[in-house]
Amino acid sequence: MGWKTLDDMDLAGKRVLIRVDINVPVQDGRVSDATRIERIAPTVRDIIAKGGKPMLLAHFGRPKGKVVLDLSLRITLPALEQALGCSVGFVETLDAAEVMTDEARAADVLLLENIRFHPGEEANDPELAARLAGLGDVYCNDAFSAAHRAHASTAGVARHLPSCAGRLMQAELEALEAALGKPVRPVMAVVGGSKVSTKLDLLGNLVARVDTLVIGGGMANTFLAAQGIDVGKSLCEHDMADTARAIMAKATTQGCEIILPEDVVVAREFAAHAAHETVPATECPADAMILDAGPLTVARIATALDNARTLIWNGPLGAFELPPFDAATRAAAQKAAERSRAGALISVAGGGDTVSALNQAGATADFTYISTAGGAFLEWMEGKTLPGVAALEN
Template sequence: MTAFRTLDGVDLKGKRVLVRVDLNVPMADGKVTDDTRIRAVAPTIGEIAGKGGKVILLAHFGRPKEGPDSKLSLKQVVPALSDVLGRPVAFAEDCIGEKAASAVAAMQTGDVLLLENTRFRKAEEKNEPDFVDALAKFGDVYVNDAFSAAHRAHASTEGLARRLPAYAGRAMQKEIEALEAALGSPKRPVVAVIGGAKVSSKIDVLENLTAKVDALVIGGGMANTFLLAKGVAVGKSLAEPDLADTAKRIMAAAEKAGCSIVLPVDVVVAAEFKEGAASRVVDVGAVGPDDMILDIGPRSIDTVDAWIDKAATLVWNGPLGAFEVPPFDRATVAAAKHAAERT
């Protein structure tokens, strides 16, 4: 029996249901190029609408720096969302205020409404109580179906869960149950591959995993911060120097717990981050001042594959490089294929 509340048996008829989803999908020329994340949340949206609920979707898109930005508007996601759901999707040009209130008031049972990018409001990431209240007044029930954003204590995640009756959506439920199976009483060795851009977004995950897994393979931009913490120069690569001490603390905790920390030994570098950019492979100690680390190198891929081979249980979250832009997807794809061959 699950230790969290799901949609099983919940009466949603006529209720306004605020649903946090992950619609941070890749785009090109104003169109969604990969609808995987939309398809992941479609069952939850369909179930709520089918039960007579009014589905009000909350999501972020990209990392807006100074408020609203048309390039980061969720309006461009509406056509793909509607196609996947097989039903109309209304759009509100704000996530709070009169525009949002009018759109919510116009809803009928079974309707789906997408509110504008929550990160257009700085209060979202600060989890400001007034902003949480402004969102909460649009809903009777809160459902979180955005596992990828659940670790962030933002208004649309942590804040709303404390204001309204809260439930896990079907995608969230599936992820949590998989984690419980993998980390509750797993077959060992347990190997976790953790990638992504920033240490700051996964500090809690990393610290918790050091006590639960036998090896922690770190890739993506966050590996650069760990390399910095070890005194390795990373040039112009994405990194968080202010979190070097945090990385040192995580490495110390891992050593105490007997967890191996696996970092890249060679990397793919380029002078610019764009598709098809000229790149080369260098040892981690040979990254130049103008280089950007955009993927792990072939020897590092071999190391990741070797750890995958050792694993009786494998947990994976996040890419090993800047996988959105070829050829810097090479390591992620290669390691994922190797893992698939093991299953």
């Protein structure tokens, strides 16, 4: 790893700028889900324990460089104080932060108002980055979920100060390094979701880096159709057939086995508990749509999981939000959880639908690591350099 952690930093008596992601849902004037706030607590507590004075930098919503009172971070203060177990002082403007009195600094932790109120934030303006750096002695990035953005508070400020990863960022980077950087082989990836077009870079990167790739969801229909298989009225990007064939050819060249559905669960309507049947993948009725992988496919995935040592998972295998079309995702997730629980599999998963599907399957707790980073997780899997991580590298 080319970056430092909190363990590498002398923080005694230092002002520590911490970039965090507390972009939390709000309902009726209060935080309705404090998960993201709770996940930054270990970093903040460690900094305080090491004698540092934390100031949180964060965004909230998309104010697009303007002050939008409805997007003030002030609303997060009660949830922050509860999660951190200490007092949190609110700093309304950057100007105020630059001339703070000792009285204003008395709180255990300081929170600067929504950094995206500044037009220079998303532009990674050097002047804004320098002003932010002037507020601290050390920079700590604990917002992997924003690390794919080259913003002033994620990349710019790190160029001015001794920098390190916070505990949440450290855990994320270590998990991803274990999954794709220097993995224990064989490596298996499960990629689902609706469209091939949104995951082209991901698939292209994975076939060169994993030993087995399971393709599920609506994406699998596109790959089946590219092989001349009639997928009826299924969700399918027929215009991506050449691309799908190119990915399959690349996989063959790279020695990556692709697992596509060999049997499928079909229905005539996209609805929970719709009348359905299981047929070979080559025999989807013309008036039906494929909504899940069948038991033969699940058994093949289970065998692949028995042989794998590392698993990366992004996306469901079927229409998991509509029972019983969650069966393949549920079965595969529970198998992966069982192998992980036994210490036989390093399992890393991420992406919004993925986390929901694994939660639904009751598998989340047994996975080695669950990323909530969304776009940053996907870009890492695509093999892209993340500006917020690159800025931390020695």
